Structure formats: C-alpha cells, structure tokens
Amino acid sequence: MSLTIPDVRRNASPYLYGQEAASVVRVLEAGQYGHTDLTAEFESRIAAYLGVPDVVAVSSGTAALHSALLATGIGPGDEVIVPSMTFCATVQVIRAVGASPRFIDVDPATLCVTPQLVMEAVTDDTAAVLPVLFGGRAVDLRPLREDLAERGIVVIEDAAHAFGSHCGPQHVGADDTALTCFSFGPVKNLTCGQGGAVIPRTPEEAAAVRRLRMLGVTQSQSERAETTGYQVEGFGLRYQLSSINAAIGLAQLDHFDTAVRSRRHLWRTYSDALDALEGVTLVDVDLDHTVPHLCQVRVPHRDHVFAHLRARNIGVGVHYPPNHLQPAFARWRRDLAATERVSREILSLPFHQHLTEADVHRVGTALGHALKATGGA
Numbered sequence: 001m002s003l004t005i006p007d008v009r010r011n012a013s014p015y016l017y018g019q020e021a022a023s024v025v026r027v028l029e030a031g032q033y034g035h036t037d038l039t040a041e042f043e044s045r046i047a048a049y050l051g052v053p054d055v056v057a058v059s060s061g062t063a064a065l066h067s068a069l070l071a072t073g074i075g076p077g078d079e080v081i082v083p084s085m086t087f088c089a090t091v092q093v094i095r096a097v098g099a100s101p102r103f104i105d106v107d108p109a110t111l112c113v114t115p116q117l118v119m120e121a122v123t124d125d126t127a128a129v130l131p132v133l134f135g136g137r138a139v140d141l142r143p144l145r146e147d148l149a150e151r152g153i154v155v156i157e158d159a160a161h162a163f164g165s166h167c168g169p170q171h172v173g174a175d176d177t178a179l180t181c182f183s184f185g186p187v188k189n190l191t192c193g194q195g196g197a198v199i200p201r202t203p204e205e206a207a208a209v210r211r212l213r214m215l216g217v218t219q220s221q222s223e224r225a226e227t228t229g230y231q232v233e234g235f236g237l238r239y240q241l242s243s244i245n246a247a248i249g250l251a252q253l254d255h256f257d258t259a260v261r262s263r264r265h266l267w268r269t270y271s272d273a274l275d276a277l278e279g280v281t282l283v284d285v286d287l288d289h290t291v292p293h294l295c296q297v298r299v300p301h302r303d304h305v306f307a308h309l310r311a312r313n314i315g316v317g318v319h320y321p322p323n324h325l326q327p328a329f330a331r332w333r334r335d336l337a338a339t340e341r342v343s344r345e346i347l348s349l350p351f352h353q354h355l356t357e358a359d360v361h362r363v364g365t366a367l368g369h370a371l372k373a374t375g376g377a
C-alpha cells in the first residue's frame with residue numbers, strides 16, 4: 001500500500017495520531033479479537049467523555065441505529081419520521097425493522113430538521129422520530145419532549161456526524177430524553193476503522209442493546225467458557241465491536257481534543273476563504289457547539305461546478321442524494337420542495353485533518369474559478 005498523505009484530492013480521510021497501529025498489533029498478538037475488556041474500556045472512556053452513565057459499543061453506526069429501533073420495539077405498522085436528506089443507512093434501518101419511513105424536509109440553512117417540521121409530520125402511526133445531526137450540528141427537539149412522550153413517540157438521534165458536538169451545555173448523547181447513535185466509521189470525527197455506539201436512556205435499553213449485539217445471548221464470553229451451554233434469550237445479531245476496532249478507537253480518543261481543534265480551525269479557515277465569493281452560501285454548522293464533520297456550500301450550477309473541480313483534482317462530493325427520490329424508497333415518496341432544491345445546490349468541499357491552510361485557499365480559489373467558468377458568479 002502506498003503511503004501518500006491524503007490531500008485535496010480526497011473529500012474525506014481518517015487521521016491517525018500514531019499509536020493506532022501499535023495498539024492493533026498488541027490485540028492481534030494477544031489473540032482475542034472478539035468482545036473483550038478492551039471493548040468495555042472503550043465504552044467507559046466514551047461514557048466518561050460524554051458525561052453519560054452508559055454506552056453500548058457496536059460494530060457500526062448502522063448497527064447502532066438498527067439496534068436502537070429494535071430495542072425500542074419499532075416494527076411493522078409503525079411510521080418513523082426521518083429527513084430525506086441523510087445517508088441511506090438512516091432509512092435502511094427503518095426498513096430493516098419493517099417500519100415505514102415518513103420523509104420530511106430540512107431547513108436549507110442547516111440541512112437539519114426543525115421541531116416544527118417534525119410536528120407537522122406526526123400522525124397516529126408515528127412511533128419514532130429519527131433526526132439527523134447533519135454535519136455534526138445538534139438538533140434540539142427538547143421543546144417537543146412532552147408532546148412526543150404523550151403520544152409514545154421515541155426520539156432516536158442519528159449522531160453519526162456529531163461525536164464531540166454539544167447541544168447547549170451538554171454533549172450530544174447526554175440528553176436522557178433521546179437515544180443517540182454514533183458512527184465510528186472510517187471518515188467520522190472519531191474512527192474505530194468500523195464501529196458505532198448507542199447511548200441508551202435507561203439501564204433496560206442498555207441491556208436490550210447488549211443482548212441484541214450478541215445474537216440474543218446474555219452470558220459473557222468468560223461465563224460461557226465455564227459452562228457446557230449458553231442461553232438464547234431473544235432476537236439478536238452479531239453486532240459487537242471487536243477488540244481490534246476498540247483498540248483503534250481508544251488510541252484515537254487519546255487525541256480527540258486535537259480533532260476538535262483542527263476540524264474547527266479548518267472550518268473557520270474555509271469560512272474566511274469563501275467569504276468574498278459571490279454566489280456561495282456556506283451551510284451553517286454553529287461552530288461554537290459543533291465538531292464539524294463536513295464543510296458544505298450551496299452553489300448555482302452545482303453539477304458543472306462539481307465537474308470543473310473534479311477535473312482539477314479537487315475532491316468535492318455530495319452529501320447526500322435525497323432518499324425520497326431513491327428507487328428503493330419510491331413507495332414513501334412525497335413532495336419535499338426544500339430538500340429537492342438544496343439537493344441540486346449542495347457541494348461538500350474536501351474536509352479532513354490532513355489539509356493545510358494553503359490547501360483550503362487553493363480549494364477556495366478553484367471554487368471561484370469554477371463559478372466564473374460556469375456563469376454562476
């Protein structure tokens with residue numbers, strides 16, 4: 001494998017602080033790759049960081065969302081309110097439990113849902129709301145807490161982008177009126193290689209997710225080693241976080257303060273560099289509270305700007321093609337004017353911790369040229 005340092009050609013990239021490889025080698029040599037004390041240590045370190053009583057680590061963000069829906073009993077006949085503007089994983093998990101997505105619009109300025117958009121979509125069949133903390137920005141649905149609780153509607157946050165962000169004075173994940181799901185996938189703010197976590201509201205939810213991630217078996221590995229059998233207590237899947245992945249996450253967590261600083265600095269540098277560009281609107285992330293996961297702009301003639309920049313080796317991307325227009329979700333299609341409009345304007349600029357200030361200015365200059373060349377400015 002080549003060891004070239006990721007640059008502006010990449011839209012996103014993991015960032016290694018140095019101890020990850022040695023930590024993985026130690027696990028490989030120890031010969032225990034499944035759920036071990038290291039996984040439990042990762043859970044307690046995440047819990048301490050967030051200031052929450054318990055964290056259940058799982059194998060991906062998708063597994064976290066799926067487990068949260070299962071643990072709260074969402075299933076066939078239920079409707080789950082979800083923004084169309086999200087990664088397809090958020091919708092696939094709703095289908096995985098046999099529930100129906102009810103797609104809603106987002107605020108074009110933030111690409112996040114608002115309490116009002118959520119309330120407008122509630123029906124008698126609504127069992128859950130799945131807000132997406134887009135780009136890392138918190139979505140505060142606490143004003144709805146009583147309304148939703150009265151109707152028995154559970155809030156499950158897709159915080160795949162938002163590890164480290166705050167909602168008011170609290171870390172995202174610390175609100176005990178919602179379950180929160182994080183992803184520790186390859187390009188997320190903190191990576192385990194692959195991984196995820198559920199922040200449950202209650203000890204019962206924590207126990208349910210722990211059982212789900214171990215194929216419905218509740219005895220620990222060491223308990224099972226002492227007996228001739230094991231008991232399958234309920235439904236479950238193989239969703240545990242391996243100790244190999246936990247080792248990567250622990251090494252990353254030691255340096256997470258650096259990630260917070262450099263991601264914010266990078267976003268601010270972009271914001272300054274793009275300030276003078278006419279026709280470019282930055283998607284606001286509320287930087288004081290957010291550890292930004294993306295740097296997104298809205299531009300006219302997006303497809304042309306995209307092609308222009310790609311042709312010049314600038315790794316732009318689009319987060320995301322809207323889900324309500326995907327063939328797999330055609331049954332649940334509705335008119336979502338704001339989502340359809342912004343989905344034709346959004347462009348994600350290269351955003352990862354290998355980028356320098358000079359890289360950011362190069363991207364800014366290239367974007368300016370692209371807008372002129374396409375008649376957008």
Ligand SMILES: *Cc1c(COP(=O)(O)O)cnc(C)c1O
Pocket residue numbers: 060061062063086087089090132158160161183184185195196
């Ligand atoms: C990454 C992501 C997920 C899924 O997480 P994985 O760890 O890739 O399974 C879900 N939702 C959003 C918004 C994501 O960006």
